[in-house]
Amino acid sequence: MNTILFQLFGALATILLAFTVGMFYGGIRRKIIARIQNRVGPPIYQNFLDVIKLYSKETSIHHGAMQHMGPVFAITASITSLMFVPVLNGEGWFWFKNLNFSGDLIFLVYMMVFGSLGMALGAGQTGNPNSAIGVTRGLSQMVGYEIPFVMSMVALMAQFHTTSITGLMNIQVQENTWLMFSNPFAFIAAVLAMLGMFHYSPFDIVHAPAEVASGPVSEFGGKYLGLMMSSGSIFAFVKLTLFVNIFMGGAANLIELVIKTFALYLIPVLYGVTSPRYRTEQAITYFWKWPLFFGVIAILWASF
């Protein structure tokens, strides 16, 4: 009984951590974009205010069961993948142990897709054509970036003969190196794929405000939007932590984790503010050029 309580407590702590960090990063991103566009911008805690406001709002309509469950699918995917990503290195802090040893990278890659598909179903039932267009764009783009991403993951698995995240982290601790130096091509391919994963400009074709009126989200307001925002920030934390764990040697404590994830987070953000949006087919084929090339090299590098 005690262990179950302990685990639940740890899970809750992890979720809170991920939520807070993700929310702050979102706020900082808004601030950075504003400064680059020579605006003052909202305060960095603005996202918290938004979520609190959205939760406290009353939602008066729904489009049916699938639409009701769409945001639930999204947050299920975010939290479940969070449970399988180690937060800290080694034994770490016992709070954040969760289910780290119950799944591996392949599982996680699939778990991370769960949310977007559930969300897509929810958006589908609303009948808003903009939502459906956004979903088709998002899924198409996913085919683009998943390939270089998986290539770099396969390269690492092949190089170190393990498919588990904890396994890869242990190797970095033992050899006292970061995998981004052991297989630089895999890192490049993964970072380029990450640009698409974050759906920030120039790959923001899913939500493209001026084209499809924020796409899949357009029929979701109030508590639904609040849940989706929370899910989005948790998911951003999951992605960043996963990258830090795999390529940058993980983190020994929370401060190190925050520094490393933030450094990584700046890549899609800064690349985004300076680039205009792609068309959908450009956004897909982008990943089938240089990122794919680096992926192929990474696998060759790993196998020889």
Added chain:
Amino acid sequence: MNSLILLLILVFGGALFSYLLNKFLPILRDGFVVLLMLLVNYVFFTMDSSTQIDFEMGGIHLQWAFTSAAFLFGIIVSILGLLSIIYSTAYMKGKDRLGYFYMNFLFSIGSMLGILMSRDLISLFFFWEIMTWSSYFIVIYSGKDVDKRGLKYIVFSAIGAYSMLMAIVIIYGFTGSFLLTDIFDSIFAIKASYQLAIAILLMIGFGVKSALMPLHVWAPGAYSGSPMSFTALFSGALSKMGVFGFALVLFNLVSNQNWLVNEVIAWLAAITAVLATFYAVIQSDAKKLLAYSSIAQLGYIVIGLASGTYLGVMAGLFLAVLHAVFKGTLFMAVGAVERQAGTTDMTKVSGLIRKMPWTFTASLISIIALAGIPPLGGFVGKWMLYEALITSDHYYLVIMVFLSSTAAFLYSYRILFGLFLGQEEPEFAHVKEAPLPMLIPMLLLSGISVLSGTFPGFILEPIQDAMVVFGFDSRIPNIEWWQLTVLFNSWGDKVVLQNVMIAIMGVFLIALAFITIKGYRKQRYVTTKDISSSGEIIQPEDNMTFQIDFYKPFERAIWPLLKRRIDDYYTDLGNGLEALFDLVRRIYNGNGQFYAIYVMAFLALLLIAGTKYFGF
């Protein structure tokens, strides 16, 4: 009586009897076929595994028995056969020539069981032909496009059958026996080049049925053209006969050193999977979409088998069972939509979720299993396949499978959105939920999809027995497979399925409760016309449907791959052959005087050549 003979008599006799029954007492027909299939299942599952028959016919030794591998595929055939027959009773209601339909339906079930129990090549070929003919008769049942769909199917089946026959003759020439056990023992004694020829010829034969590229062109037409109740069996079980044959060839007729065969087959299957998935994405008819998706899924199965590792073969067989389960459900669901709404064209029908909630639930579960999303059964198969390929150094093959299964999300979403989600059209307002005999098989099958995601053991157990036939010893002893909930790869990495299930269900239920408790009572349902539209009010007659050119941007991105279809190559080949035959016709023009000239010319040629080379 021997239960093998009883099984065959039941199915084949029942087939003929159902034809007669339809003539004289059509009211009893539905009940009879369902009872018959229940009886067949009873006989099949209570059968003693050591039952065997040996007999001589025309001086040829024939042998029938169920090996554990055949038993595995037999489970698919008998259970899916029963469920699709139950489904048929409602689906085919009111259609004509039902005696013809049920007779051929039962014939193909019987011939599949026959193929599985054959332990010699003659009866294998015999049952194989019955299967081809009976399924051909159902493919042309609707009478539409028979010259196109039916001809393609029968021509390719004939090509497959002839190459199989040729292989059988070559094998007999070398080994002097038709018995599989004799052949497996003596095949490695013959010359390697002949071994290869035999393997290639047999694989062409089996590859046609399992729709491996470039032999797949018959499949989209045949799958989408037959009645859906048969297509569920066609794609779920009948195509698995090809997989069964592939397994026999790969593990028993090709020596293990011949990795080239395995690599070539695996890559062919990978290309099949990727291209078929791309074609599935751009389809706008739900049946065609599922047909292409079946081709792609069979590609995964063959990749698993061809990888040749323990986990890979297990993954292939697991996916074979699972594919029968979820693709059977999906074809049934599409059939239900076809029957209730009148069309499966996704550019016409949409928004059926509120009218057919149970059909939607069944297809949602099957789609999740198909896409390989945890925590359902498809994920278990996919995971084993990936890990098997990675741990056996097939890195680029993994990427191909990944590309294919990521692109599969596109068509997975397409079919759910196209049929069930999206705008609710007033012309489909009258649609009702499918009748119970159609719903029950679908829901039962989706139950298997769900259960196998957390407890894959009950499928893995017969698979493990089957793998002994293919020359794999059981590697994990002292484990009750029924209790198995942890998957391992050969590097020792694992997925704990129970934790996955608990985590997903736990978070899902908490989040659902959270969102539902907060003011759900005050929420009211609004139609799909009541949506945000930048201030304009949408009128009921406004068309807000987005269904045509659904994945146009994706199509633009992959157009170099889709530019030329394999069909075109066959058409070119056909045209080329026609030109050749035209030339031949000019030579053999039916004019006696020309023939006289040919004879003279030939004699003259002989004379010249004779004096020059042979000296007479």
